[in-house]
Amino acid sequence: MNKVVKIDIDGLECIANSDQYIIEAARENGIYIPTLCNYPGVKPKGGCRICTVRVNGKQMTACTTPVSDGMRIENNTEELINLRKSIVELLLVEGNHFCPSCEKSGNCELQALAYRFGIMAPRFPYLFPVRKVDASHPKIIKDQNRCILCKRCIRAITDEKGRSVFAYRRRSSRVEVVVDSKLGKQLTDELAQKAMDVCPVGSILVKEKGFITPIGERKYDKNPIGSDIENITITKR
Amino acid sequence: MGQKITIDPVTRVEGHGKVTIHLDNDGNIEQTRLHIVEFRGFERFVQGRPYWEAPVLVQRLCGICPVSHHLAAAKAMDVIVGAGTGDGLTPTGEKMRRLMHYGQVFQSHTLHFFHLASPDLLFGIDSDPLKRNIIGIAMENRELAVQAVMMRKYGQEVIKATAGKKIHGTGAIPGGINKHLSEEERDYLLNGEPMVNIDQIISWSQGALDFFHDYHQKNKEIIDRFIEFPSSYLSLVRKDGALDIYHGVLRAVDSKGKKILHDIDYHEYYRYIDEEVRSWSYMKFPYLKEYGRETGWYTVGPLARMNTADFIDTPLAQKELEIFKAYNNGKPSNKPMHMHWSRLIEILHCAEKMKELLNDPDVLEGELVVKGNKTDEGVGLVEAPRGTLFHHYKINEDDQIVMANLIVSTTNNNQPMNEAVNQVANKVMKGQPKITEGMMNAVEVAIRAYDPCLSCATHALGQMPLEITVLDSQNNIIDSKHS
Numbered sequence A: 001m002n003k004v005v006k007i008d009i010d011g012l013e014c015i016a017n018s019d020q021y022i023i024e025a026a027r028e029n030g031i032y033i034p035t036l037c038n039y040p041g042v043k044p045k046g047g048c049r050i051c052t053v054r055v056n057g058k059q060m061t062a063c064t065t066p067v068s069d070g071m072r073i074e075n076n077t078e079e080l081i082n083l084r085k086s087i088v089e090l091l092l093v094e095g096n097h098f099c100p101s102c103e104k105s106g107n108c109e110l111q112a113l114a115y116r117f118g119i120m121a122p123r124f125p126y127l128f129p130v131r132k133v134d135a136s137h138p139k140i141i142k143d144q145n146r147c148i149l150c151k152r153c154i155r156a157i158t159d160e161k162g163r164s165v166f167a168y169r170r171r172s173s174r175v176e177v178v179v180d181s182k183l184g185k186q187l188t189d190e191l192a193q194k195a196m197d198v199c200p201v202g203s204i205l206v207k208e209k210g211f212i213t214p215i216g217e218r219k220y221d222k223n224p225i226g227s228d229i230e231n232i233t234i235t236k237r
Numbered sequence B: 001m002g003q004k005i006t007i008d009p010v011t012r013v014e015g016h017g018k019v020t021i022h023l024d025n026d027g028n029i030e031q032t033r034l035h036i037v038e039f040r041g042f043e044r045f046v047q048g049r050p051y052w053e054a055p056v057l058v059q060r061l062c063g064i065c066p067v068s069h070h071l072a073a074a075k076a077m078d079v080i081v082g083a084g085t086g087d088g089l090t091p092t093g094e095k096m097r098r099l100m101h102y103g104q105v106f107q108s109h110t111l112h113f114f115h116l117a118s119p120d121l122l123f124g125i126d127s128d129p130l131k132r133n134i135i136g137i138a139m140e141n142r143e144l145a146v147q148a149v150m151m152r153k154y155g156q157e158v159i160k161a162t163a164g165k166k167i168h169g170t171g172a173i174p175g176g177i178n179k180h181l182s183e184e185e186r187d188y189l190l191n192g193e194p195m196v197n198i199d200q201i202i203s204w205s206q207g208a209l210d211f212f213h214d215y216h217q218k219n220k221e222i223i224d225r226f227i228e229f230p231s232s233y234l235s236l237v238r239k240d241g242a243l244d245i246y247h248g249v250l251r252a253v254d255s256k257g258k259k260i261l262h263d264i265d266y267h268e269y270y271r272y273i274d275e276e277v278r279s280w281s282y283m284k285f286p287y288l289k290e291y292g293r294e295t296g297w298y299t300v301g302p303l304a305r306m307n308t309a310d311f312i313d314t315p316l317a318q319k320e321l322e323i324f325k326a327y328n329n330g331k332p333s334n335k336p337m338h339m340h341w342s343r344l345i346e347i348l349h350c351a352e353k354m355k356e357l358l359n360d361p362d363v364l365e366g367e368l369v370v371k372g373n374k375t376d377e378g379v380g381l382v383e384a385p386r387g388t389l390f391h392h393y394k395i396n397e398d399d400q401i402v403m404a405n406l407i408v409s410t411t412n413n414n415q416p417m418n419e420a421v422n423q424v425a426n427k428v429m430k431g432q433p434k435i436t437e438g439m440m441n442a443v444e445v446a447i448r449a450y451d452p453c454l455s456c457a458t459h460a461l462g463q464m465p466l467e468i469t470v471l472d473s474q475n476n477i478i479d480s481k482h483s
Helices: A020-028 A076-092 A110-118 A152-156 A187-199 B053-059 B068-078 B091-123 B134-140 B142-163 B183-191 B198-218 B219-223 B266-271 B289-295 B302-308 B315-327 B338-357 B413-431 B437-449
Strands: A004-009 A012-017 A050-054 A058-061 A073-074 A140-143 A166-169 A176-179 A204-206 B004-009 B018-022 B027-037 B232-237 B247-253 B259-264 B273-276 B285-289 B377-384 B387-395 B399-407 B464-472 B475-481
Touching: A020 A110, A050 A076, A050 A166, A050 B198, A050 B232, A076 A110, A110 B247, A110 B315, A140 A176, A140 A187, A140 B183, A152 A166, A152 B053, A187 B285, A204 B387, B018 B413, B018 B437, B027 B413, B053 B387, B053 B399, B068 B091, B068 B142, B068 B377, B091 B142, B091 B338, B091 B377, B091 B437, B134 B142, B142 B183, B142 B198, B142 B338, B183 B338, B183 B437, B198 B219, B198 B315, B219 B259, B219 B338, B232 B259, B232 B273, B232 B302, B232 B377, B247 B302, B259 B266, B266 B377, B266 B387, B273 B289, B285 B289, B285 B413, B302 B315, B302 B387, B315 B338, B315 B399, B413 B437
Parallel strands: A004 A073, B004 B475, B018 B464
Antiparallel strands: A004 A012, A050 A058, A050 A073, A140 A204, A166 A176, B004 B018, B004 B464, B018 B027, B232 B247, B247 B259, B273 B285, B377 B387, B387 B399, B464 B475
16 A cells, blocks of 8 residues: 655655655655666666665666665665666767767757766777667667667557557667657557657657757756756755 | 988877988989878768768868868758859848858868967078967067967857857758858857957957068068079859859969860869879879879969959958059969968958958748758769868768769869978978978978968878988988977
């Protein structure tokens, strides 16, 4: 049964509902826990590990761990920030992320996190993998160079029967997200736009719409990622 | 024993290049070459990318005039999205792009004249190299240096207001533009204080020309007689023959002013222009097909534009063009140092145009984008600060670019720059027992007049110094100059 619980995040007493995951409870309490694979309204996966927090001293993913009464959570510590920064750096070197010509620049969560963590250059060597751009779909482009395999699109973009329009293909280091050859044909304009919006990077692009938002009006042009959560008025705490 | 002189790197130009001068046993110039020694290959790696990405991607060729590449690519994409062949945009789309372009040419010309070229004029070609730079100008004439910085700033502010950023913005999109000018931006550019306002900018631009006229009067040797050789000239002109750096038809005249390319539709440029590859440089050699490789080469840039245009549609610049034309007896000027003069006339023209556009209500409101029936091929041309810039793309049925061909301004000027280097080397080095720093700088002055963007020309990476080396007939280095 859903009940009100008290949790502690970085020494701050917060009130949450027992059916919430830590990341949701933190958000409602004005505390930002960075993530890339989590998306409001979509079943959590715990894939990117960027939301890793310490719960009663143990590392857990905030997007898949439900709150419980008396839980003590460490979020904004040097150790965790460095861990999260490392994951972002690994994602940057593992794909081909050329922000200067990417139309998602300014709206990209990976880029925004890199800015938030002050990443000037990754500490790891670039892999420069050879990846393809699949532009065969009439409505969208799937640029594998930028895909971070977060599965947001697979989880969020479904047809009326709940079947995923996107799917994993291949295994291990060769795994990639592709458009389902059958379901993809029924992709509406609305779902195509939703797929692009759900994608945290520039891997899913709606055709012929690029750069339509001027610099200065893009999502992260004025405020860093997370500031919308950190700046909300807290009534529950 | 013969010698070979190498100037490596050439300084105060954009990019990296070197000059080699081969001397025979008697100290005569056997051969001179301007080599562009870097390569980047934008034409290749734009392949596979979605077509609407090209204007943003390709502008990364350059940090000095990215707007030119941005707009040339956008114009090519206008054709692809069926928005017409350069004159089919909405009034807002075209005027915002023009404003961006005038701001760009204004700032680039200002940078070239004041920061790169003026030290040679003010201090002398063979003056102390430690003083012969923009810092030297600032120490000598603070007011002029401040003016140069503020003029460049103004152009950059115009770019920021239209493209979103001073360098590498995103304003132009296929079929139009992605923003209006806000009233705040317009008011800032029209009446900004203390130095950023358009009337001050026009006044300074006129002042720069007055400065040049005075200098010219006292230094005819360097401006009129330092380099002179016959060349053909090519540029866009408006359909009625007016100077137009954003859109028009292609016109070329020979060294005496006879039209040799008759206001053609630039979308068919490849029927008239070809490019030759030579083994010793990454920069190609374009030429007019009808006249062949040997005689079909031409000059582009400010001087070419003054030589091809019949008139200028802004009053102050028109007055200056009349002075220019009268001085050259109504014929094309075949003096590359007049490139500086032409550049200053264009600075004034751009300033006047910016004022006109800033007062136009279409930049504040109106439809931004127009589209029509899509095609699979597009050509876009603009007059970049350094001259005519060609962008040509083909796309596949999935909207991916499959072919890109860029002929940039400096590539168009390849042969004339080699001619200028050859002439100056012959003039100052022939039979000289010792090659001095001043002699080598004289060669650079000739190159610098063209304001070459060497990285852009090879789509190459890096800074822009140029090196000069002198070698004997056995290819032993006799002398060299590095920056």
